[in-house]
Amino acid sequence: xxxxxxxxxxxxxxxxxxxxxxxxxxxxxxxxxxxxxxxxxxxxxxxxxxxxxxxxxxxxxxxxxxxxxxxxxxxxxxxxxxxxxxxxxxxxxxxxxxxxxxxxxxxxxxxxxxxxxxxxxxxxxxxxxxxxxxxxxxxxxxxxxxxxxxxxxxxxxxxxxxxxxxxxxxxxxxxxxxxxxxxxxxxxxxxxxxxxxxxxxxxxxxxxxxxxxxxxxxxx
Amino acid sequence: xxxxxxxxxxxxxxxxxxxxxxxxxxxxxxxxxxxxxxxxxxxxxxxxxxxxxxxxxxxxxxxxxxxxxxxxxxxxxxxxxxxxxxxxxxxxxxxxxxxxxxxxxxxxxxxxxxxxxxxxxxxxxxxxxxxxxxxxxxxxxxxxxxxxxxxxxxxxxxxxxxxxxxxxxxxxxxxxxxxxxxxxxxxxxxxxxxxxxxxxxxxxxxxxxxxxxxxxxxxxxxxxxxxxxxxxxxxxxxxxxxxxxxxxxxxxxxx
Numbered sequence: 001x002x003x004x005x006x007x008x009x010x011x012x013x014x015x016x017x018x019x020x021x022x023x024x025x026x027x028x029x030x031x032x033x034x035x036x037x038x039x040x041x042x043x044x045x046x047x048x049x050x051x052x053x054x055x056x057x058x059x060x061x062x063x064x065x066x067x068x069x070x071x072x073x074x075x076x077x078x079x080x081x082x083x084x085x086x087x088x089x090x091x092x093x094x095x096x097x098x099x100x101x102x103x104x105x106x107x108x109x110x111x112x113x114x115x116x117x118x119x120x121x122x123x124x125x126x127x128x129x130x131x132x133x134x135x136x137x138x139x140x141x142x143x144x145x146x147x148x149x150x151x152x153x154x155x156x157x158x159x160x161x162x163x164x165x166x167x168x169x170x171x172x173x174x175x176x177x178x179x180x181x182x183x184x185x186x187x188x189x190x191x192x193x194x195x196x197x198x199x200x201x202x203x204x205x206x207x208x209x210x211x212x213x214x215x216x217x218x219x220x
Numbered sequence: 221x222x223x224x225x226x227x228x229x230x231x232x233x234x235x236x237x238x239x240x241x242x243x244x245x246x247x248x249x250x251x252x253x254x255x256x257x258x259x260x261x262x263x264x265x266x267x268x269x270x271x272x273x274x275x276x277x278x279x280x281x282x283x284x285x286x287x288x289x290x291x292x293x294x295x296x297x298x299x300x301x302x303x304x305x306x307x308x309x310x311x312x313x314x315x316x317x318x319x320x321x322x323x324x325x326x327x328x329x330x331x332x333x334x335x336x337x338x339x340x341x342x343x344x345x346x347x348x349x350x351x352x353x354x355x356x357x358x359x360x361x362x363x364x365x366x367x368x369x370x371x372x373x374x375x376x377x378x379x380x381x382x383x384x385x386x387x388x389x390x391x392x393x394x395x396x397x398x399x400x401x402x403x404x405x406x407x408x409x410x411x412x413x414x415x416x417x418x419x420x421x422x423x424x425x426x427x428x429x430x431x432x433x434x435x436x437x438x439x440x441x442x443x444x445x446x447x448x449x450x451x452x453x454x455x456x457x458x459x460x461x462x463x464x465x466x467x468x469x470x471x472x473x474x475x
Contacts, residue, residue, distance in 0.1 A: 056396045
């Protein structure tokens with residue numbers, strides 16, 4: 001009896017393992033065809049407001065899932081065609097779900113401005129973040145950064161760096177950049193310093209772009 | 221009160237027999253794996269992601285458990301006919317229901333607190349500092365759990381376990397939409413529809429009041445006023461639901 005039970009148990013486990021392996025093999029073989037469908041899926045992502053309603057009170061966790069999906073999207077395209085058309089849409093969803101989540105504003109604006117060459121859209125995203133977090137000096141600093149390195153609008157950059165340096169909790173470098181911008185607007189050395197600040201962030205993708213820009217400026 | 225507490229203790233023991241400790245073990249393992257796996261993927265936001273998932277997961281799991289365990293709790297007593305033995309004693313039906321509610325709430329609350337302790341420990345060990353700010357959000361979640369448990373007890377007083385689970389789940393989901401109902405009514409709904417929607421709004425539990433997870437994750441204050449209001453509203457709502465459940469249960473005929 002016990003031997004029979006053991007045999008049926010083994011047979012059941014074996015059948016389950018075989019079926020699972022078959023499903024995995026099927027997935028691996030279909031992956032190439034499925035990938036474009038996954039890309040298209042992002043096109044049909046609903047607006048952030050809709051996802052917010054559908055999240056039923058779990059919007060910050062939903063924001064994290066969208067954030068991880070956005071990073072995955074960026075990482076995949078960075079290795080292939082370097083087209084990031086959907087990044088703005090994904091970051092809009094993340095920031096609507098969690099308006100206090102700073103990284104998606106900064107990273108999204110950075111990609112829009114540096115990779116898509118659309119600094120205005122990047123600034124829009126950061127300004128939305130600043131409106132949602134008016135006490136956070138980092139938004140003022142990042143807006144100043146985009147004005148300086150992407151739009152070369154030095155007076156605007158100076159204004160935002162100064163604003164950041166007057167906000168509570170600001171880092172020392174906000175004051176330094178505010179002073180430098182007023183003294184040496186348009187100076188290459190200041191752009192180098194700003195890019196070096198990006199190297200100090202924990203975001204490896206942004207660090208890569210900073211290294212590229214520093215190479216262009218002949219600083220490394 | 222002694223009789224209510226005795227039934228609550230018994231219910232707590234009954235729920236503990238359903239291997240809820242296994243849920244804690246699975247949750248703990250999930251959080252540990254998530255903290256290790258998500259950190260490199262989240263571009264420096266690993267801690268935030270783990271705290272978010274931990275808070276959302278622990279609340280969702282405890283609410284679902286309250287619905288799943290609670291929907292069959294009363295039905296089992298009637299099925300096994302143990303309810304006759306209890307009600308033959310000097311125990312009022314309302315006391316029996318209140319005991320069931322307290323026992324189930326205590327069990328699921330203990331589970332939620334256990335999961336919170338695991339979350340605090342894993343985040344402290346993985347990222348250096350425990351996210352103590354989540355305790356405010358968890359205390360609101362405990363009240364939300366109480367409201368959902370009371371709703372489960374209400375439906376289980378007169379309907380089948382499957383329908384109880386369905387209605388409770390629907391009420392818990394709709395409770396998060398309550399504010400939106402009022403918003404849409406304000407945007408020009410016709411007279412009858414407006415009155416009906418407003419009626420539904422006042423009946424539904426206002427569960428968004430208990431959602432402070434976003435504030436907790438970003439270390440923003442919840443505010444004493446909101447906590448006090450949530451506590452008073454929650455206790456009154458639970459009282460109202462249990463009063464209705466007691467009335468229905470008192471008039472129920474067992475076959």
